[in-house]
Amino acid sequence: MAYNLAPLQNLINQFERMQGIGHKTAQRMAFYVLGLSREEANAFANAITEAHTKIKQCKICCDLADDELCPVCKSESRDKSVICVVEDPRDVAAIERTHEYKGLYHVLHGAISPMDNIGPDQIRIKELIARLGDGVVDEVIMATNPTVEGEATAMYVSKLLKPMGITVSRLAYGVPVGADLEYADEVTLSRAIEGRSLI
Amino acid sequence: MAYNLAPLQNLINQFERMQGIGHKTAQRMAFYVLGLSREEANAFANAITEAHTKIKQCKICCDLADDELCPVCKSESRDKSVICVVEDPRDVAAIERTHEYKGLYHVLHGAISPMDNIGPDQIRIKELIARLGDGVVDEVIMATNPTVEGEATAMYVSKLLKPMGITVSRLAYGVPVGADLEYADEVTLSRAIEGRSLI
Numbered sequence: 162m163a164y165n166l167a168p169l170q171n172l173i174n175q176f177e178r179m180q181g182i183g184h185k186t187a188q189r190m191a192f193y194v195l196g197l198s199r200e201e202a203n204a205f206a207n208a209i210t211e212a213h214t215k216i217k218q219c220k221i222c223c224d225l226a227d228d229e230l231c232p233v234c235k236s237e238s239r240d241k242s243v244i245c246v247v248e249d250p251r252d253v254a255a256i257e258r259t260h261e262y263k264g265l266y267h268v269l270h271g272a273i274s275p276m277d278n279i280g281p282d283q284i285r286i287k288e289l290i291a292r293l294g295d296g297v298v299d300e301v302i303m304a305t306n307p308t309v310e311g312e313a314t315a316m317y318v319s320k321l322l323k324p325m326g327i328t329v330s331r332l333a334y335g336v337p338v339g340a341d342l343e344y345a346d347e348v349t350l351s352r353a354i355e356g357r358s359l360i
Numbered sequence: 361m362a363y364n365l366a367p368l369q370n371l372i373n374q375f376e377r378m379q380g381i382g383h384k385t386a387q388r389m390a391f392y393v394l395g396l397s398r399e400e401a402n403a404f405a406n407a408i409t410e411a412h413t414k415i416k417q418c419k420i421c422c423d424l425a426d427d428e429l430c431p432v433c434k435s436e437s438r439d440k441s442v443i444c445v446v447e448d449p450r451d452v453a454a455i456e457r458t459h460e461y462k463g464l465y466h467v468l469h470g471a472i473s474p475m476d477n478i479g480p481d482q483i484r485i486k487e488l489i490a491r492l493g494d495g496v497v498d499e500v501i502m503a504t505n506p507t508v509e510g511e512a513t514a515m516y517v518s519k520l521l522k523p524m525g526i527t528v529s530r531l532a533y534g535v536p537v538g539a540d541l542e543y544a545d546e547v548t549l550s551r552a553i554e555g556r557s558l559i
Contacts, residue, residue: 166426172411175404179392181385192450193378194408195415195424202412205374206405209393212371213401216394225394227365251391 169195221292223268223285225250233257233266240264245302246289246318248272248311252304264302267292272310273317281317289318293325300328307334368394420491422467422484424449432456432465439463444501445488445517447471447510451503463501466491471509472516480516488517492524499527506533 169191176187194202218224219231222244226232233239233253243264247253253266271284292298301322305311319329334352336345345353368390375386393401417423418430421443425431432438432452442463446452452465468483491497500521504510518528533551535544544552 166415166424168407168411168414168426169424172407175407179389181388186380188450189380190378191411194411197412199412202408206408208367208371208374209401209405209408212367212390212393213396213398215367216365225365225368227367251387 222266223270223288224253224266241297242299243302244289244292244298244300245304247304248306248314256304269305269314272305272308272314274310284314286318286321290321293322293327298327300330303329303331307332421465422469422487423452423465440496441498442501443488443491443497444503446503447505447513455503468504468513471504471507471513473509483513485517485520489520492521492526497526499529502528502530506531
């Protein structure tokens with residue numbers, strides 16, 4: 162009667178609370194933990210507390226950092242005249258993987274969404290404005306998600322920044338590379354046509 | 361550059377080691393942990409070490425237990441003349457959910473599988489034989505999985521037990537309740553025809 166054992170049930174509940182993890186998966190995960198050696202289980206538990214204790218937010222860009230500053234803000238080789246604004250630390254990781262962008266980042270930790278009671282004050286817009294005072298930054302690239310909320314956030318921020326004489330740009334919309342045109346939705350396709358370039 | 365932060369990467373790796381968890385899911389789980397409060401993260405980590413420390417195997421049936429004996433073996437109300445033999449503790453939980461079976465269990469922790477180098481000595485068959493010496497048990501129900509390995513294990517155990525004068529039975533094969541005949545595989549269907557009963 163595994164479901165009667167409190168420590169096991171507790172562990173299953175912990176896994177089940179995660180988004181996208183159903184009861185069966187949580188159960189499988191809990192049994193995986195029981196199958197670990199004592200050292201491995203301790204290492205797993207430590208990884209959780211350690212990640213939680215050691216990882217904080219970068220004082221400048223609000224990205225995740227294990228120090229006062231994140232690796233990008235600390236780096237001497239990054240172009241300090243461009244800031245790419247994203248919603249989430251995972252977006253920073255995604256852009257870093259392209260190895261194309263050499264500027265700085267700013268993580269908003271969300272997007273403006275009146276439906277969810279998230280206004281401009283609930284995300285890190287103030288912190289972004291504070292970084293722009295010294296005249297070093299020429300351009301802000303709004304890389305918020307291509308959703309209604311991300312779009313609204315990009316518009317809101319651009320309206321704040323334009324009077325400060327800063328160029329505000331937005332990621333290009335279009336068909337994803339490698340995708341099949343047949344399956345592209347109409348909005349994406351019409352944006353791709355709108356933004357067409359000469360070859 | 362989230363993928364550069366050692367504590368985060370370590371946590372992602374811990375999740376990714378679990379069967380059926382890919383990199384993206386592991387990443388999402390790690391971010392879920394970062395989003396927890398300090399207390400919640402500690403509770404999560406404790407659940408892992410606690411489940412690992414407190415859960416052992418029942419001395420009689422080898423099922424999981426948080427004590428010397430599992431709740432079924434401890435119970436006074438169970439029928440001690442029948443033992444249901446399963447491969448895995450999860451199978452005990454599945455059978456308990458039916459609320460039909462009132463006997464005892466025995467968990468083999470695997471099935472005979474020469475391909476994976478698992479012979480009769482690698483699973484808890486000795487422990488099962490040891491329980492049958494006192495003449496209390498009349499019947500052993502083999503509820504190993506309906507796979508080649510489960511089948512082989514059931515055959516092996518039944519050959520050992522029959523000379524001891526114990527009735528050995530096997531779960532019925534047939535079409536699952538609520539399923540569509542159209543999608544039943546041929547082997548299941550022919551077993552269902554073979555095992556047909558009068559109405």
